[in-house]
Amino acid sequence: MGEEEESIEQAAAARRERLRALKAAQELLNAPEEQDKLEDDDSTMEEDNPSMKFRNYLPHDKELQEGKLAPPVLPKFEDPVAVAPPPSEEKEDPFVNIAPKKPNWDLRRDVQKKLDKLERRTQKAIFKLMEEQEKANLLAEDEHVSED
Numbered sequence: 001m002g003e004e005e006e007s008i009e010q011a012a013a014a015r016r017e018r019l020r021a022l023k024a025a026q027e028l029l030n031a032p033e034e035q036d037k038l039e040d041d042d043s044t045m046e047e048d049n050p051s052m053k054f055r056n057y058l059p060h061d062k063e064l065q066e067g068k069l070a071p072p073v074l075p076k077f078e079d080p081v082a083v084a085p086p087p088s089e090e091k092e093d094p095f096v097n098i099a100p101k102k103p104n105w106d107l108r109r110d111v112q113k114k115l116d117k118l119e120r121r122t123q124k125a126i127f128k129l130m131e132e133q134e135k136a137n138l139l140a141e142d143e144h145v146s147e148d
Helices: 002-048 094-098 105-147
Strands: none
Touching: none
């Protein structure tokens, strides 16, 4: 039992030391607050003797104009969003491939045979007009040559 009592006493002594260290740390933390209280007392004395500071108002009295403060200078702000947009990861929507590229694909499919037939007729008509124009040009040249 003697050993148990010694270990209990040692634990108690260690606990007392920790409590003393915590109290010392607490006093150190509270010390700046006490200094602030002393400074606050000094500022209350200054408030009894106020000096006016004008930020947004320009007084008419010459004596009060001395209390006019210069406007604050704002620091230059760079917008981080506008400077570098995040790299866009282009993920392709899987449903885009399912839908047709053009909304009128079914109409073109149904009318494609008629369009092909019409295209052939158009090409023939253009070719026929070109031949007639060529013949007219040849006749005009022959008449022009024979007249000379």
